[in-house]
Amino acid sequence: MLLFRSEAALERWLVKNNYARGATLTVAQVWELAQLWYHNRLALDYHGRSIEQVQAIFQQLGLTASFWRTEQT
Amino acid sequence: MNDDLIWHVRAFIYQHFVETARPPTVDETATQFGLTREQATTIYAELGQRHAIFLEPGTHHIRMANPFSAIPTTFRVHAHGKAYWANCAWDSFGIPAALHTDAMIEATCAENQQPITLRVENGQVTCGAEHIHFLVPFRRWYDDLIFT
Numbered sequence: 074m075l076l077f078r079s080e081a082a083l084e085r086w087l088v089k090n091n092y093a094r095g096a097t098l099t100v101a102q103v104w105e106l107a108q109l110w111y112h113n114r115l116a117l118d119y120h121g122r123s124i125e126q127v128q129a130i131f132q133q134l135g136l137t138a139s140f141w142r143t144e145q146t
Numbered sequence: 147m148n149d150d151l152i153w154h155v156r157a158f159i160y161q162h163f164v165e166t167a168r169p170p171t172v173d174e175t176a177t178q179f180g181l182t183r184e185q186a187t188t189i190y191a192e193l194g195q196r197h198a199i200f201l202e203p204g205t206h207h208i209r210m211a212n213p214f215s216a217i218p219t220t221f222r223v224h225a226h227g228k229a230y231w232a233n234c235a236w237d238s239f240g241i242p243a244a245l246h247t248d249a250m251i252e253a254t255c256a257e258n259q260q261p262i263t264l265r266v267e268n269g270q271v272t273c274g275a276e277h278i279h280f281l282v283p284f285r286r287w288y289d290d291l292i293f294t
Contacts, residue, residue: 075256076235082257095281100273107239114244117157140283
């Protein structure tokens with residue numbers, strides 16, 4: 074996941090590298106995602122998460138596009 | 147392999163990252179738990195299989211214990227009185243999230259390599275018009291984690 078100073082910088086990078094656009098989030102959105110994803114990462118009882126738990130995190134942030142789906146559908 | 151031991155090793159790896167900004171070697175882990183080198187290597191491989199850590203391909207060296215990176219990247223995170231490397235833009239925020247602390251993140255714009263500084267202060271981010279781009283759909287993240 075790469076950081077871009079602006080939407081225009083991202084667009085130039087996609088064109089230069091001939092990449093299709095994936096998903097773009099603001100820094101504030103990624104901070105929210107990071108907190109949900111990593112808040113318990115250091116705990117002894119963190120043993121990973123299920124597909125359903127991953128999907129629940131994405132849904133909590135409104136990330137419901139096919140890009141964020143956890144299985145091929 | 148004892149599952150309880152495996153998860154204690156995972157926790158030790160993370161605590162080592164937090165305290166030293168680098169992962170423990172298999173020898174350090176073996177010493178910590180009174181294991182042989184082969185036993186510690188087997189546990190590292192098992193944690194890799196479970197996506198709990200990511201080993202440098204073909205080795206037993208830890209490359210990632212997300213959000214921490216064992217090698218330098220373009221994401222330097224100053225937090226907890228230390229400086230850590232993060233694997234990507236998301237993980238650069240993952241470090242203060244995991245540590246429950248403020249952070250100053252030194253990064254670069256992927257398009258022109260110009261420096262960008264981001265901050266987490268009192269649980270809030272301060273930023274401008276920056277964007278974070280996810281190139282690979284979630285269902286393919288683990289196909290090639292380094293590229294992702």
